[in-house]
Amino acid sequence: MEHNFYTLLGVSSTATAAEIKKAYHKKALQYHPDKNPGDAEAEKKFKEVNLAHEVLSDPKKREAYDRVGHSAFQNQQGGGGYEGFHGFGEGDFSSIFEDLFSDFVGGSRSRSPQSSQKGGDLHYQIAVSLEEAFAGISTEIQFPTYSSCATCQGSGSKSKAKPKNCGSCRGRGRVHVQRGLFAIETECKACYGMGSTISDPCSDCKGEGRTRGQKKLSISIPAGIHDQSQIRMSGKGETGKRGGTSGDLYVQVHIKPHELFERKDNDLYCDYPVSMTLAALGGDIDIPCIDGQTVTVKIPEGAQYNQKIIVRHKGMSQLNRSQRGDLCVMAKIYIPVHLTAKQKVSLQDFHEEEKNKTHEVKGFFSKIKKFVKNLSVCFLG
Ligand SMILES: [Zn+2]
Ligand SMILES: [Zn+2]
Structure with a gap:
């Protein structure tokens, strides 16, 4: 069914004034804010019902409404598509109505000339x-x-x-201009909307x-x-x-984005390259802070890739608070390339030793064993 003021009140387009009044009272009671506390949908309906009544209870307005049709409200919205009554904010409806029908109805909306004198934001x-x-x-x-x-x-x-009061708009600052079927209210050209000359x-x-x-x-x-x-x-x-x-x-x-730090709330994150050996052995590094100072950060023995090391209160300052956020150092552990001969020998020794202790990755090797066993079962089966 087409959505319009009649369907909103639940009456036919030929309803009498008494029928409209009765239907309005019923709907107004149903959607009354006192009966639906905190219900935004009901509140919206209440306003729509009131507007529908305002239009349909006035013979002149009703006649104009019947003549122009409800779709005029849709056109007024700039082709954005009609969404029932939901596309309109509070107050929009009555102003649109007056813009559209002021000619027929002789509307007398008093928009203060002072409002057009205000400077823009x-x-x-x-x-x-x-x-x-x-x-x-x-x-x-x-x-x-x-x-x-x-x-x-x-x-x-x-x-x-x-x-002096403007003669063209009689001090209102706004005049009615005929645009095809509709009379639109616009700023008075004679006084630039100020209402006075x-x-x-x-x-x-x-x-x-x-x-x-x-x-x-x-x-x-x-x-x-x-x-x-x-x-x-x-x-x-x-x-x-x-x-x-x-x-x-x-x-x-x-x-602007920063080369070293990334902000998350009041904490600052810094990706810091940590050599494989430093991560394994642990040790101190000096990190620059956002305040221009440096802070010594302890990389723990056996630090892992992307391990977060938190330095308390060395992060971002906080609005209206004296305590700073944290500095979070993310250990980006890297594998050395271009080894010297001596480093190669040391690492070779390290490797031989490492072979004998696989407990750190035990879980993984037990998975491999299980996988291979399952594979052989598959092939044999
Ligand atoms: Zn004027
Ligand atoms: Zn001047």
Whole structure:
């Protein structure tokens, strides 16, 4: 069945006002948040039912809805596909409705002109090294944006006279424009959505009260910051029009890959080449740390490939905490190549000795024995 306001309320498209009212009361009661605490699906349904009632209980709105059809809501979503009512966020539905039907209905949505005076939010990406993320840095960034006009001090007026209500939109900042079948609400061109005009606009900013240029800003990146973290700087985005509120600046931090260390949470991992003999005999190695110091790490006797040796509190700094994460040294044991004659003799001796003791790999050899035995059984059988 086609999903629309009628099917939502469970009435026919010819239902009377009384039937609609009755059906709405029933559905509203069923999905009421008080009856379904914490149920997001019910809450959504409750809103949809309310909207359906709002439209169908008003004869003018109902007539417009019947004429244009429910699919108008679908078209309004930019071809993203109709997903029942689920593609809409809270509030979207009523605004779409008013955008679509304001002409028929004479809708009077009051969107504050102040909202179009607000400066936009800005997003800035910054890349830092792992060392910088470890220690934290203060740096200066520069980006193009709107700042308050210096000539008129943001007023937009040469004489700093008070702006007057815009005649075209009667101070609303928005006007209705006919687009084919639909009346769409858009920003008023006469006042740029500000709802007011200035008789003697400032020549530098054309009355907007702000000019575009490069803005420099100091930012602090705290020690221990994580990759992809976002720092919000309230009011540091675009300056609003004619003294309107400024937007916010969001700085996203990217940490560049490091040659030696890989970060996992607050720990740092380092692959360290350990010779076969050092791994067998054990011994100390010096490892560089992210703070520029070195630390002596004990490779235990008989260390195995990829064995993790943890050095406490020598890893990454932690946000708002004094204790650092750990440094994890991964022993990457390697086999020597290009042996000297002397090394060959020593290793030969080592090999002879090693042949006699196979207990370290006993488990494996017992498996081999079993396998060979099974094989012979197979062939004999
Ligand atoms: Zn100006
Ligand atoms: Zn206007």
